[in-house]
Amino acid sequence: AQKVTQAQTEISVVEKEDVTLDCVYETRDTTYYLFWYKQPPSGELVFLIRRNSFDEQNEISGRYSWNFQKSTSSFNFTITASQVVDSAVYFCALSGLEEMDSNYQLIWGAGTKLIIKP
Amino acid sequence: IAGITQAPTSQILAAGRRMTLRCTQDMRHNAMYWYRQDLGLGLRLIHYSNTAGTTGKGEVPDGYSVSRANTDDFPLTLASAVPSQTSVYFCASSGDSGFGYTFGSGTRLTVV
Numbered sequence: 001a002q003k004v005t006q007a008q009t010e011i012s013v014v015e016k017e018d019v020t021l022d023c024v025y026e027t028r029d030t031t032y033y034l035f036w037y038k039q040p041p042s043g044e045l046v047f048l049i050r051r052n053s054f055d056e057q058n059e060i061s062g063r064y065s066w067n068f069q070k071s072t073s074s075f076n077f078t079i080t081a082s083q084v085v086d087s088a089v090y091f092c093a094l095s096g097l098e099e100m101d102s103n104y105q106l107i108w109g110a111g112t113k114l115i116i117k118p
Numbered sequence: 119i120a121g122i123t124q125a126p127t128s129q130i131l132a133a134g135r136r137m138t139l140r141c142t143q144d145m146r147h148n149a150m151y152w153y154r155q156d157l158g159l160g161l162r163l164i165h166y167s168n169t170a171g172t173t174g175k176g177e178v179p180d181g182y183s184v185s186r187a188n189t190d191d192f193p194l195t196l197a198s199a200v201p202s203q204t205s206v207y208f209c210a211s212s213g214d215s216g217f218g219y220t221f222g223s224g225t226r227l228t229v230v
Binding site for chain 1: 149161202206208219224
């Protein structure tokens with residue numbers, strides 16, 4: 001069965017600190033996609049990144065970076081020099097092609113609430 | 119319309135009443151979904167539709183029904199609302215498993 005685990009329920013750091021949000025996944029699929037979404041206090045769900053299972057290169061986008069390691073089934077998200085505006089709930093999600101009877105569904109982690117204190 | 123439109127934005131509903139939450143997308147995405155989000159429980163899938171004319175049950179389907187008469191619309195109906203259905207409801211769509219979801223802005227429903 002497919003599963004996504006975000007073990008950190010809540011993280012609180014002081015502004016300008018670096019912070020890493022952990023995501024561990026389980027799947028028997030050989031082809032799959034991993035995602036991160038952000039949900040700020042305003043409530044909308046914002047797509048951040050998609051990574052397919054054949055691309056293990058780390059990705060950097062400004063202060064955001066993602067570390068995908070198939071060997072440990074992890075897709076961790078790091079925010080460098082955090083800012084108050086980064087405060088949000090962050091969700092990790094998985095989409096596999098073979099295991100699901102629907103090839104469009106995402107399996108969601110429970111989310112990590114990130115609090116950035118000024 | 120750009121993306122997904124949900125209506126209403128919020129609603130207070132008396133228990134026992136029938137309510138339909140509307141969801142419309144203009145991206146011609148095949149798949150659509152309804153989630154509910156409750157504090158501390160993340161996103162839970164209610165129903166989904168892989169393509170027009172088909173629907174399926176998600177993790178928490180009881181008390182809800184959906185229809186998918188065409189590609190663009192995916193309404194969610196509460197036949198007889200109960201207080202436990204108080205939640206924020208998100209509609210989402212996907213054109214392909216590799217592209218993830220586009221979400222609507224949510225409907226905040228309070229059943230009293």
